[in-house]
Amino acid sequence: MTLKKTHFWSVLTGTLFLFALLAIDGREATAGDLDDPGDDVEAPLAADQTQPLDLRTRPEALTPSVQRLWSSYPNVCESFNMIQSTHRVKDSKGRWHYPINYRRNRYVRTEEDKARTRKLIELVAKEMGVKHPKFFAAFALHESTWNPEAIHILNPDREANQRAWKRHSYSRNKELQLEAALRRTNAQQKEYWSIKADLADVRLYKGNPHWNDHVAYSYVIPAHTGRDGKEVPKQSTDESRNVWSFGYGLYGMYAVGYVKIWDKQAPPWILCADEGIVATIIQVWAARNNTKECDSLTSKNPEKWGHDGGTYHGVLRRLARGKCSDDPLGPKWRQLMRTFSSVPWDSHADFGNKWPEYEMERRGGKWRYKRDAEGNKIPSSREAVLQHMLKRAEEEGLLRPAPLELKRPGTEPRVIPGNKPVKTAETSVDEAS
Secondary structure, eight states: OOOOOOOOTTOOSSOSOOBOOOOSSSOOOOGGGBOOOSOOSSOOOOTTOOEEEOOOOOGGGSOTTSOOOGGGOOOOSOEEEEEEOSSOEEOTTSOEEOOEEEEEEOBOOOHHHHHHHHHHHHHHHHHTTOSOTHHHHHHHHHHHSSOTTOEEOOHHHHHHHHHHHHHHOOOHHHHHHHHHHHHTSOTTSHHHHHHHHHHHHHHTTTTOTTTTOEEEEEEEEOOEEOTTSOEEOOEEEEEEEEGGGSEETTTTEEHHHHHHHHOTTSOGGGGGGGGGHHHHHHHHHHHHHHHHHHHHHHHHOHHHHOSOTTBHHHHHHHHHHSSOSOOOOOHHHHHHHHHTTTSOTTSBOOOOOSSOSBOEEEETTEEEEOBOTTSOBOBOOHHHHHHHHHHHHHHTTOSOSSOEEESSTTOOOEEEOTTOOOOOOOOOOBOOO
16 A cells, blocks of 8 residues: 555644754854754755855846846745655544655755854844844844745744735735725725725735746655555655745745835745845834834733833844734743843834835924825835945955855756646545544
8 A cells, every 4th residue: 555645734843943052151142053954854965966056146236226126036045845754643633644844955054154144134234223233133043043045834824824815815806896895985984994904905916926926846755665565666746835825034034924015026035035135124124113013002002012012022022923912932032032132122122214114305304204196105225225235245245255055956946937836735634544
């Protein structure tokens, strides 16, 4: 009897990374303080089995007057395979299934690479006026072990990402229905604002050329001895998932929630771009917004939204948990805060005001947002801020001196455009006979 192929998305045999025990003498972490899992399914390749891949555009390749077409940005994120276990186990309901192990196809990354990435994170944050840039180094250490090209595939995150994708999927019929409903009400009615919010959700990524793209992966069943005692050869099939189903980059950003901050026409893999520079710029902008949000909510209802407000601790919790609250962070987060003790976690956060997310102008003695004819805030030049950061990184010697190499040749990310995905099997289990 051959092994039946199943999908069991809710089982993961490991986490994206594990914290090692850190010394409690107040020293700050290095990337070597953390384990780096993910390649434990097959034996490691020999050192010479690598393949170069250029993951960065040098600043001299562009001129400030040329705006980059973000929708055509190359995908340099990690890819992954799914490996089905050859041994059945029972789930909590007593049903038999074959667990799934995710194997990320990594780049060769040394401790020096990780240390350089940390310095690059802190440089970008400092250039944006962040008072304590190590806040972002700490956050990225927890989320990716300072890996700018990381793909994050934990099952709960994937399911939440897919729900967000469905909520923001554009439908002309849905848009027409909401427009008609909006005309039947007015701004004095509560229903008006609910419909307006739904309409904004539907239009958010309208026209994004990558909205229906899929990322391909291999579903592998290793060679094994079947339950009938016969030898079963290795099996591998191509499958795919929506590219918006995953988290990406240094900070494990869920794509639907963060790509819009950069450009609504950009692909989700923009979050892996330029050695994490793009992701760090976005994360600083998000932290600034979260500071204002938590300050406002705490002032209104601290019992519901927490008492920390826009402190570094409060913003860290907001980024980690998705809401302002007093909910305690887990032990790894608390250890991280002790390790990065130079960040005054209980003080009000100061993430600077340089390189703002939107264009500003001074009117009536105050800085105010510039707005277009329809009253929308005008985004600042993404090209200008990126070019500045690339130039500064080049000056400080923090860009990669050579392209990264793949540990396994031929494992570059494969994107399937539009509505041409290869098959994707649904989650299933083998029932005990």
